[in-house]
Amino acid sequence: MPPATPESRPHVNLAVLIDADNAAPAIVEGLFEEIARYGVASVKRIYGDWTQPNLGGWKKVLLDHSIQPMQQFAYTHGKNATDSALIIDAMDLLYTGRFDGFCLVSSDSDFTRLASRLREEGLTVYGFGERKTPKPFVSACDKFIYTELLRADAHPADETSADATEAPAKPTRGTKKDKGEPTAKAEPVKEDTKRDAKASPVPIRLITKVIDDVSDDDGWASLASVGQNLTKLRPDFDPRLYGFSKLSALMKAQPRIESRQSNKHIEVRVRQR
Missing domain, CATH: 3.30.420.610 (LOTUS domain-like)
Known part of the structure; x- marks a missing residue:
């Protein structure tokens, strides 16, 4: 299934799942503006251990954008239980049959298999992550948007992507x-x-x-x-x-x-x- 466009599929239902540990709150405004181009964010959830101080920046924007925080305690140091919670919820939402696509917001390659699995079911997967996102996760999505493009305080064009650019062709x-x-x-x-x-x-x-x-x-x-x-x-x-x-x-x-x-x-x- 090709990525939906506003002209071709104006009423696409999307589930937005955000990995708070691998996304910055500064992208929120641009993130949902971008998602609105592809469909309606019917579900908006963000995953993390909200008892930790490093997620304090997210708490300020959750209410403004009606994002539901999903609490996941870190049971063991060094193990990311948040990823597992997000993946389990994604599969639960998949089996409801109510969604046309998923928006996975993370720069973590652990979601590569999840993106592939969702696409196997015929759903469109939009990935959102930083330029450091591993290539396998990028390639597993139908469309991948770098979050640097969504920040009002950043200029992603100043950065160089070694594997996605070529020198301009010289005149013949x-x-x-x-x-x-x-x-x-x-x-x-x-x-x-x-x-x-x-x-x-x-x-x-x-x-x-x-x-x-x-x-x-x-x-x-x-x-x-x-x-x-x-x-x-x-x-x-x-x-x-x-x-x-x-x-x-x-x-x-x-x-x-x-x-x-x-x-x-x-x-x-x-x-x-």
Whole structure:
């Protein structure tokens, strides 16, 4: 099941399960704004040992966002009983058959198998975690959003992801022939680029490969299809990582890609060299 979008599935029921030990309270505002793009947070639970002082920051925001705290005592030092409680609840919620997807908020790889199991049942899994989240957990989700993008006090574009970036492609000798084609840059794109000047390099080779894979005989591909396939290949792909608020703005800023409006939909293709 591909990740739901506001246009395709506006009434998706989601269960939001937060690992308080591996998530910061500063992400709450952005977290639920992001979740609202994919569906309705019907269940909102957060797990941790609330007798411990390190979770004090969470206590201040639980009431404001109607998040239900789930108490789990740490029986033994060094053992994370919170993870087990979250996993058990996730399976209980799964078997109710009331949910279309789950939002797992944690940077802990221990939830990798849980994400895989939920997807085996045909549910969509959205992962939320820091850039340090292990790759197996990221790949186990349908869509993974880095929580640094959700914080108002952080600038994730300043960080570099070694396994998710590539250097921008250099112009080829055939590029000059494209001067008469549609303009690659628009005013909104300039604003995005200026706002996140230190953004990670765009993975242009991955993008052009996906366009080639889903394009028609003339090389044109629906932007929506390109976006869906990018997420399938790389669940953590997000235009915001590269300094753009939307995928369309990212595409228009790439010299190797041209775009056009077709029947109220945007199409893109790789420029002929």
